[in-house]
Amino acid sequence: MWPIDRVRRRLLHKDPLPEALLREQTLSRAVTNTSLPTRPQPTHTPILLTHIDRDRTLIAACCERARSAGIVHAMPLAEARALLRQAPHVEPFSPDADARGLIRLARWAYRYVPRVAIDGTDGLLLDATGCERMYAGIDRLLRVLAGKLVRAGIGIRLAAAPTFGAAWAVAHFGSHNLTLVRQPELATVLGGLPIAALRLSALTLDALRAVGVERISELRALPRASIAARYGSETLLRLDQAMGSAIESIDAVQPKWPIRVERLFDGPTDRLDSITLAANGLVEMLATELTAKHRGTLSLRVELIRSDLEPVFILIRTSRPCAEPRHIWKLLAPKIENAHLGFGVEGVRLLVLCSGQLRDTQGKCWADDEAHPPERSRLLDTLAARLMPERVLRPMLLESHVPERAVALRPALSLPAIAPPAFGPTALGLQTNKPLRPAHHKRPNPLSPTSTAPGYPGMLERPTSLLSEPLPITVTLLLPDGPLVMFGSASRGGASHRVIACHGPERIAGEWWRHSASSPTRTVTMQCESGGAVATARTRERDYFRVQTDDGRWVWIFRESALKTQSAQNGPAGSSDRWFIHGEWA
């Protein structure tokens, strides 16, 4: 069932079907009908779609599993829930969303056939005329389509026949899920099907059944003149359309053509200025086309078609839909200059891979009244285009109190646009699935940025700069487990610092929710500040000290305490402690 399949696909986070990438195909005649009635699917959660009728929530559609539990159409939701052992997924039945999904499916089908039309609420009519040559036989095309759709989790019944009417009839009333009807056997196959397969109105069907006509062969046996006189000309037309003696036209879905502009040169050229000129002209053309469609590019692929070499692909991403030729060119120009031209470039092609709706902007009245966000996103685009997107980052607080993991840096382009300073957690750029909640601490009041909530690590508790990786040091203690006197670099051994003040310890343990409580050793992944490199280190409880050295520096050092069991074996406490320097108040 299409509505159920659509909902299940969404629940399984399957991507929407890829938009049609079209092939140029010639039109001739042959007809396929795809219809999508029920087909059982393995599922974990029963799916129920409901609609509200006179203040009662009734079942509009349900999956196979729910049906086997005894749930029927128009049953109250409460009753359906009682019948199921497992909590079902319930959501409102939405014919509009189903229709939209079907249109997307139709556009996807354009990659196989030249014309696709929507049939009813759950069917597609594909005009596969001439495609048999492409796929070495119409039966192979059928198998390819069936395989793709079944893998996509869509229950299908597929039938191919010389006419739309026959294909529809076989798909809905045939005995198999996948049927291919050829011209010679058309009359035989159709003759065995019930008259409902002719897409007649219920009134006509009742009238025909009243005189004992059940099968199409029985209808065909009647004299044509009397059929038209008694049951209307539509009956005759449907019969003729199924048999192929009347023409049936379909109302094809408008395919979505990718926005693409290209220019091919007369011959290969390695002159950069002509390539630049052509590309600049194409950007202008693209911008005009985008503006006309009210779209903006988010991701644009520029291809330099080289002779005897594979084309150069240049990808340009923008943080918001953009249809401004100047901005696109600004991002593109330095990349074209750096591109390897090989033995010469034969043409330039621009293909919009991803686009978004352009936002309308109010015209400016005064010069001061400039809208900054577009400038800002343009600035980010420019930086990201030259330095690579992973080098333009935005900080993000995460739910952790391990210092190096509490803050993550993410590419700025992939995150939503800068939240204007407003009130509330969502305004603070915390839209991640792990929003800020420094463990059992209250969030500081954004209204008074400098006020420190009690218990929240303030300026004095956290350094202004954190080393990307803790640096091992050697320490001199007055007593075992006693006051800190001196520390020095462990690797070089040379310079050491006298400690003149020491505050602490502040104990920071690894996040308990990351590890099973039974395992005493905790392996934690340490995220370096650069964001990319990930090193695994064994992190245990740490005791942090704020230490002032004799030259006035304040540094943040910590002791990684040994395991209790280990230290008990090794002797006095502190003997197997390791010390690190982790940050500095600069």
Add this chain to the structure above:
Amino acid sequence: MQSCVEVHTDKQAALRHLRQAIDAVTTDGKSTTTALSTGWPQVDSVLPAKGLSCGALHEWFGLVRHGHCDQSRWTPPLSVLLHLAARGSRTAQPLTLWIGQRVWPYGYALWHASPTLFCSSIFVAARDAAERQWAMDVVLRTAGAGVVVVADAAGMPLASSRRLQLAAEAGGTLGLLARPPDDETELSVAMTRWRVKQAATHAHRPRWSLELVRSKGSLARIPHAPFWTLDSDDGHLVVVSPDVADRPGAAAFAS
């Protein structure tokens, strides 16, 4: 000009008038640039614009790291830069760019300085000095109130400094450049130059000494000792008088 002097009998007033006339000529008739208050009245009072003027570069000489506990020999004065960037993020649509990994502050410190600053911060990683220069140039040129650039400008030559100053003028942006202490001998066209050092005092919290090395157009007005002590009191940076910081009892109290 003769008439000006006649109208303003007071010499000071005449001078002020002339200065305005010169400003009008040199800035192409643009309105005078706005200034970002440092939040320290004692410091603001010394500066000609009563704050760090936007559309200009301001250089901050960082702290030396003795003993080479890690790879780099200096560190930018992040506390001071955070304080100033937080003041800058109070504008309507703030954006702060931290160019160069060395000037990236720890996120918690950023958040603590101001949540608004945290949300409006973009960290830019550049591979080398040339890329940093390029990024600074692009960002400084972005016309938009509230853009503050904090950048690592180690070893920047005079020519680059000139170019960046022009970019900052074009965009009206505030450029805070962190430079290593050795760079004090390098010439630059920055509007102000500051030296930040650890204040070797016996306090319970970090303290820095701030020194105004140069301030364009106000040398005559700067008192003999443009020198302050900054104290991280309750998370804010405040100016305290040096004699309070170094009072004899402080050491005994700390130890």
